[in-house]
Amino acid sequence: xxxDNYLKLSESYLFADIAKRVQTFKAENPKADVISLGIGDxxxxxxxxxxxxxxxxxxxxxxxxxxxxxxxxxGYDFLREAIVEHDFRSRGIDIEADEVFVSDGAKSDxxxxxxxxxxxxxxxxxxxxxxxxLDANIMAGREIVKLPCTQxxxxxxxxxxxxxxxxxxxxxxxxxxxxxxxxxxxxxVDYANRENALIFYDAAYEAYIQSKxxxxxxxxxxxAKQCTVExxxxxxxAGFTGIRCGYTVVPKALRVPLNRLWNxxxxxxxxxxxxxxxxxxxxxxxxxxxxxxxxxxxxYMRNAxxxxxxxxxxxxxxxxxxDAPYLWLGTPNxxxxxxxxxxxxxxxxxVCTPGVGFGSQGENFVRxxxxxxxxxxxxxxxxxxxxx
Numbered sequence: 001x002x003x004d005n006y007l008k009l010s011e012s013y014l015f016a017d018i019a020k021r022v023q024t025f026k027a028e029n030p031k032a033d034v035i036s037l038g039i040g041d042x043x044x045x046x047x048x049x050x051x052x053x054x055x056x057x058x059x060x061x062x063x064x065x066x067x068x069x070x071x072x073x074x075g076y077d078f079l080r081e082a083i084v085e086h087d088f089r090s091r092g093i094d095i096e097a098d099e100v101f102v103s104d105g106a107k108s109d110x111x112x113x114x115x116x117x118x119x120x121x122x123x124x125x126x127x128x129x130x131x132x133x134l135d136a137n138i139m140a141g142r143e144i145v146k147l148p149c150t151q152x153x154x155x156x157x158x159x160x161x162x163x164x165x166x167x168x169x170x171x172x173x174x175x176x177x178x179x180x181x182x183x184x185x186x187x188x189v190d191y192a193n194r195e196n197a198l199i200f201y202d203a204a205y206e207a208y209i210q211s212k213x214x215x216x217x218x219x220x221x222x223x224a225k226q227c228t229v230e231x232x233x234x235x236x237x238a239g240f241t242g243i244r245c246g247y248t249v250v251p252k253a254l255r256v257p258l259n260r261l262w263n264x265x266x267x268x269x270x271x272x273x274x275x276x277x278x279x280x281x282x283x284x285x286x287x288x289x290x291x292x293x294x295x296x297x298x299x300y301m302r303n304a305x306x307x308x309x310x311x312x313x314x315x316x317x318x319x320x321x322x323d324a325p326y327l328w329l330g331t332p333n334x335x336x337x338x339x340x341x342x343x344x345x346x347x348x349x350x351v352c353t354p355g356v357g358f359g360s361q362g363e364n365f366v367r368x369x370x371x372x373x374x375x376x377x378x379x380x381x382x383x384x385x386x387x388x
Contacts, residue, residue, distance in 0.1 A: 005141040014131055014357035015039055018341075025345055035380045037307075037368045038351040040174070040326070042239045044299060044373075046280075047292035050238060053283035057276045068275040073267045075102025075247065079278045082285040083247055087232070093219045099251050099259060101266060102273050102281075104244040106204045106233035110168070111136040112269075113200060113229060113248070116261050121165035126157045128175055128358030128365075130202070133168040148361050149176065155319060155328070156184060159191050167192065169218075170202035172209060175358045175367040176328040177320015179214045185221050192227035196255065199224075204233040204246075207297055209323045225251040229258065236325065236371075238284045238293050245277040300325050303377045304370035310381045314388060325370040328355070332388070337363055348383040 012020075018038055026034060046054075060066035074080065080097040088095040103109050111132045114123075123137045127146040137144055145164050147157035155178040160167070169188060171180050180188075192199050199218065206216040218224045230249045234240035250259040283289045308321035317330035329352070331340040337354035344350045344366075353369075355362030372380070 003139070005139050008138050009135055013135075014353070017357070018351065018353065021341075022345065022351055032349050034345070034349050034351060035372065035376045035383075036351040037372055037377070037380055038353045040236065040369045040371055041241050042236065042300075042371050043376075044239060044296050046239050046243070047284065047289060047296065049283045049286055049289035049292055050280045053279045054276055057279040061275070071272040071275055071278070073101075073270065073272055074098065074263065075100065075273060076275070076278050079282045080247075082282050083232075086285045088217065088219065091216060091220060093217060095219065095249060095251070099249055101248045101250060101262060102278060103246050103248060103266075103270070104273050104277075105235055105240075105246040106202060106231040106248075107132055109246065109248045110200065110202055110231050112265075113231075113262070114140055114142075114166075115265060116258060117166065122163070124160050124164040124167040126168070126170075126173075127360060128355060128362035129168070130170055130174050131358065133170075133200075134359075146359070149173075149178075150361055151317075151330075154178070156180065159187065163195055164197060166198045166200060168200045168202070170204070172205040172214075172324035173320075173326075174202075174205065174324075175326055175353065175355065175362065177322075177324035177326035177367075178328070179209070179211065179323045181213045182215050182221065183213075185215055185218060189218065189221045189224045189227060193223050197227065198254075198256075199228040201228050201230045203230055205236055205324050205326075206232070207237040207293070208301060208325055210301070211323050214323055219249070219251075225253040226255060229254070234281050234284070237297070238281070239296065240277070240281070243277050243280055245273050245281045299374070300370045303372060303374060306377060307368060307370060307381060310385070314385055321370065327368045327370070329366050329368055331364050331366060334364065337366055340366055344384070347387045348380070350380045350383060 080100045083100050084095050084097050114136055122143045124145045124147055125133055126149050149155040149157050155176045201218040218228050233246035250262050252259045284293050304321040307327055308318050311318050319328040321327040337356040341354045344352050353367040355365030
């Protein structure tokens with residue numbers, strides 16, 4: 001017998017549906033130059049400091065005295081100490097190295113962490129939402145409460161009107177590109193502590209934050225260590241979509257012993273992130289690495305600014321693109337998300353992501369990413385403008 005909960009999932013993953021439609025279009029239009037502003041994969045190469053670290057680590061693996069086999073389940077000390085120093089202590093946040101767990105990325109951990117929880121817990125998710133949060137809990141057979149994020153509330157979810165046990169929050173948000181101020185985030189931390197709830201906070205895009213009143217970590221808010229697990233990724237921060245590395249912070253101050261349980265889970269079901277990937281991640285914290293990473297992020301944010309300004313001038317209603325590499329675009333003339341996706345692909349040869357794929361509240365929106373090259377971004381905007 002199979003797990004019946006898997007039968008409750010949609011037939012395929014959102015981005016698999018997009019890929020299938022694009023492949024069909026390309027097969028029927030082999031001369032079309034299709035530009036993707038849909039899937040959030042990066043286009044700029046790894047930073048020189050990262051490449052240098054990878055080469056050095058590779059050479060170490062060729063020598064018996066410096067060869068590495070299985071690594072520590074929490075990650076190597078050199079990376080966890082760098083994370084603590086540069087991502088937290090530098091911001092006045094007291095996080096210890098044994099509260100950091102290095103992984104192969106935030107997607108895996110945000111999907112897997114729910115395994116520690118009872119099947120009976122009630123999960124609150126924003127709508128629209130990153131599909132992994134929803135699908136992972138459908139697979140577990142849990143009750144899900146949706147928190148609508150709409151134009152009317154500026155895509156800021158309201159506190160649940162009923163008790164929930166876990167709230168997933170992602171800020172800067174994927175897909176809407178919107179953010180929460182410190183005061184808005186404080187409301188969530190206060191709610192979680194008052195209700196004895198947990199917050200799973202996905203901070204995968206924190207490196208793109210430009211505004212001073214937007215926190216880079218939820219642990220900037222007093223009381224957050226008592227109620228929050230925070231997920232980080234190097235995929236968009238440093239272009240590690242092909243390298244695979246990230247980390248999760250599980251404070252020992254949590255009301256339930258999740259630090260110990262997550263360590264037990266990882267020791268059993270995860271063999272650790274490769275030594276090469278961890279040395280590469282360590283390199284982004286060097287002075288050279290920081291400068292190079294900031295330059296790449298600035299490149300993508302220039303794309304975001306160009307897209308936001310150009311699309312607004314054309315007449316679109318645009319959210320995001322200020323503190324995030326995503327733009328949330330209202331479709332014209334009441335078109336559905338998939339109708340506008342098809343129009344963009346067939347008329348402008350540009351790929352977007354239908355907002356409805358992130359939830360019912362995403363209908364009449366699409367997501368665009370700023371991760372393309374500058375040339376393709378400019379070309380895509382010109383095509384959209386010329387076809388309207």
